[in-house]
Amino acid sequence: MVINAGTSDVAFILGQPSDNDWEDMGKSDKAQAKEPELASCDGPAAEQIPNGADLGNHYMHAFEDLKKKSCSAFCWKILYVVVGIITVLQSVAVIAVAVTSAIATKIYSNDMSGRLVAMVVQAVTAAVTLSVIIYGVIGTLRDKRRPVRSATAVLIVVIIIQVIILAVSVKVTTEDEVGLGRSLSESFKLARDDSPRHVKIWARTQHDLKCCGVYTAEDYRSSNLPAYFAPNIPISCCPAYDPERSELVQERERETCKARKLFYDIGCRNLIIDVFKETSKTVMGVSLLAVVLEIITILIGIILETKKPEPKNNEYDTDGIEAVPTTPAVMAVTDMKTKPIL
DSSP, rough: OOOOOOOHHHHHHHHHHOHHHHHHHTHHHHHHHHHHOOOOSSSSSSSSOOHHHHHHTTTTTHHHHHHHHHHHHHHHHHOOOHHHHHHHHHHHHHHHHHHHHHHHHHHHHHSSSHHHHHHHHHHHHHHHHHHHHHHHHHHHHHHHHHHHHHHHHHHHHHHHHHHHHHTSSOOOOOHHHHHHHHHHHHHHHHHHOOHHHHHHHHHHHHHHHHHOOSGGGGGGGGGSSSSTTTOOGGGGSSTOOOSSSOTTTTTHHHHHHHHHHHHOBBOOHHHHHHHHHHHHHHHHHHHHHHHHHHHHHHHHHHHHHHOOOOOOOOOOOOOTTTTOOOHHHHHHHHHHHHSSOO
């Protein structure tokens, strides 16, 4: 009996597994040996992708690039916030030292009005810096660029003003020392004339600096008092002086201090000038550090302006992720795995 079979029927019959093949498929080792190999997308069969492991490694660099892109803007924001907080604290320090220097200038000298104005302006610029940085930090946390842009523009102007003040008015010059010495002599004369304000100034100064008089304790000597007598020093020139108690109550301690010559013999002029110089260096150092932090804040703000906003609602940038290539070999293997065996 002749069976007419077409080409498609022959191909179907040849494609069916034989009895030996069905027996071998029941054995795991032979079934695995007969399992068709998965061709690689990029090369020979040696570079296979078993269970998708190599596929993940193949695209790992793309995911790492995506992670770097998403972390970049976020990291710059965190850095801007941290540097901003440090700059705010430094601005508070600038305000403190500038106000202290301004008060000392006002107390001891009326001829250093330029330095007084400079210290006031320095404190004001520090307050402005504090305000605009807080504004920029809040804007950064809210993912808004306008506050950062405004803070950057204001900080540039503030830095220019601060640098000019530091270069011109903060350092104590020789003229400042001469004017300060003149003001101290005038204040001491008023204290000798029992001016309440200047008496308190010199009492506090002599107690804090452990000094007496402008140049020496001899500044308290009366012109008609013989040299072998001790000068008529106040109790504030003595180590036993207590600012919390009245000078009348401490009269006995003053007489004992004067009789035994236990009072301070060094003058206050040079010590006060040294204090002004140290204060000037402190203002200079704290302000320069604040300027450096402000410059760093400006640079970070400019970098934030160049960064693209981060994706929201799981909208990720998929430009760096390549599509999985599809080849005939992969399609054939997929079809064989998905089709049921009849």
